[in-house]
Amino acid sequence: MKTTDLGPARMDRRRFLTMGATAAAAGATGCVTNPVTGKSEFSLIGPDDEVRMDRTNAPHQISADYGVLLHPAVRSYVESVGQSLVAVCHRPGMPYSFRPVYASYINAYAFPGGTIVASRGILLELENEAQLAGLLGHEIGHVCARHTAKRMTSAIVTQLAVAGIAAAIEAKGHGNTAAVVAGLGAVAGGALLARYSRDDERQADALGMExxxxxxxxxxxxxxxMDILLRQEKHKPSALxxxxxxxxLSRERRDTAAERARTTWAAGAGLPLGRERFMDATAPLRPMKPIVAAVQRGDESMARGNPGEAKPAYAAALAAGPEDYEALLKMAACCIALGRPGEGRPYAQRARAAHPDEPQALxxxxxxxxxxxxxDQAHEHFVEYERRLPGNPATVFLDGLALERMGRRQEAARRYLEFLQSGAQGDEANHARHRLIEWGVIQPAAK
Ligand SMILES: [Zn+2]
Structure with missing residues (x-):
């Protein structure tokens, strides 16, 4: 996925340090006891901050992943397997929740307060309950060992969530447009999520198995x-x-897990894999398999900057599931990338009807x-979006743009100021700054 270009890898050291300093100034500093090791460690982010970061960011990432599946049985099954692990983990007091989302790419992730998400893409690859428990256990491991707090993701969040939106507005047909189109470009690229180190991964594996x-x-x-993921990597590298x-993920992690299963956890060799239970509980997902496969093909084309090739793939996804929320929004985004936004409107409208509580369609x-x-219509949609999911700087900017084009300069200026105050950088911030200077709201920065 091209949007990962917006990820931390592209940040220079100076910018990272600046943001770290910002986080340090904003968050409480001091010592926190690591729930896994029991040792006291210096941390810029305490447990309250972890929960706050989770509540602020998780809803945006979940929306970028097309929201929680509208299948109560699948939801409660994933939740119950997750909670069975919470009961025995090092940090059972965190407000855990386990959410299966519509996204077709193969992924699972954890926010630091205990919001744990698995895409339908990965759920469809799993074969039994023990694998699901391994997946969720690994994510709980990250929460228990406070890996995200250590990486200080919060510092990266504000800066990256707003990068790279302007291109979608002015340069239609740009390769990145599709992911960026919902104003969630960096979010869709997973910028809100921690990039864990290999040591963190090893620890999360060990904890997950325990x-x-x-x-x-x-x-x-x-x-x-791990076998499934390593095998899939060969067939679907971009989906993964x-x-x-x-x-x-590495061969080494897989071999370590196999070794531990034979030694440390040999006594558990007779425990059930839960294949039937898993297949029964996730049965509503099976009909989505052709949709997910077609969406993955479309995403691959979009990532290569080829919306023309992506369109028939998304059409195939919609042939398999005409009211599939993700497929409808991907098709709408594809039309925009092709420079035919009007063609995308009916798809976005159908998406809105298919999942009325999920704001991305707006x-x-x-x-x-x-x-x-x-x-004027744009303004209405953005206001409604913000009412449901406040705190997306991209919306603030786009609403400013809509108000500017409506000639409501004072309100536009207020939005642009709000946007700049959120710490925005990049082309959108430049646009906002130029307008505010032009309108005499702010002074040009002294050289
Ligand atoms: Zn991990």
Whole structure:
């Protein structure tokens, strides 16, 4: 996925340090006891900050991943397997929740307060409950060992979430447009998520195995999970890119898990894998398999900057699932990337009807309205989006743009100021700054 270009890898050291300093100034500093090691460690981010970061950021990432599946049975199953692991973990007091989302790419991730997400893409690859327990146990391991707090992701969040939106507005057909189109470019690229180190991964694997066995799952599930991912990497490298970006996976991790299953957790060898239970509980997902496969093909074309090639793939996804929320929004974004935003509108409208509580469709509708010179409609969509999901700087900027085009300069100026105050940088921030200077709201910075 091209949007990962917006990720931390592209940040220079100076910028990273500046942001670290900002986080230090904003957050409480001091010593925190690591729940896993029991040792006291210096941390810029305390448990309250972890929960706050989670509550602020997780809803945006979940929306970027097309929201939680509308299948209560699948949701409660994933939640119950997750909670069985929470009961035996090092940090059971965190407000955990386990959410299966519509995204077709193969990924799972954890926010530091305990919001744990798995895409339907990865759920469809799993074969049994022990593998699901391995996946969720690994994510719980990251939460328990406070890995995100250590990486100080919060510092990166504000800066990256707002990068790279302007291109989608002015340069239609740009390769990056699709991911950026919902105003969630960097978010969709996983910029809100921690990039864990290999040591963090090893620790999360060890913890995940410990929790899954203590909760009564066969440790072989972790080995099976890694086998699946390593095998898939050969066939679907781009669908797995985010998974590997956030959780670097290796042959070595797989072999270590196999070794532990034979030694440390040998006593659990007779525990159930739970294949039937898993297949029964996730049965509503099976019909989505052709949708997910087609969306993955479309995403691959989009990532290569080829929306013309992506369109028939998304059409195939919609042939398999005409009211599939993700496929509809991907098709709308594809139309925008092709420079035909008006063609995308009916898809975005159908998406809105298919998943009325999920706000991303409103953002796409707002973007389409902007591109088809209907700023008043765009403004309405952005206001409605913000009412449901406040705190997306991209929306603030786009609403400013809509108001500017409606000639409501004072309100536009207020939005642009708000946007700049969120710490925005890049082309959008330049646009906002230029307008504010032009309108006499702020003074040009002294050289
Ligand atoms: Zn991990």
């Amino acid at each position: 929790y899954m066995v203590k909760a009564g799952h066969n440790a072989e599930g972790m080995v099976g999970l 890119e985010m998974m590997f970006a956030t959780h670097p 953002h796409v509708l707002g973007m389409i309205a902007l591109l088809t010179r209907q700023p």
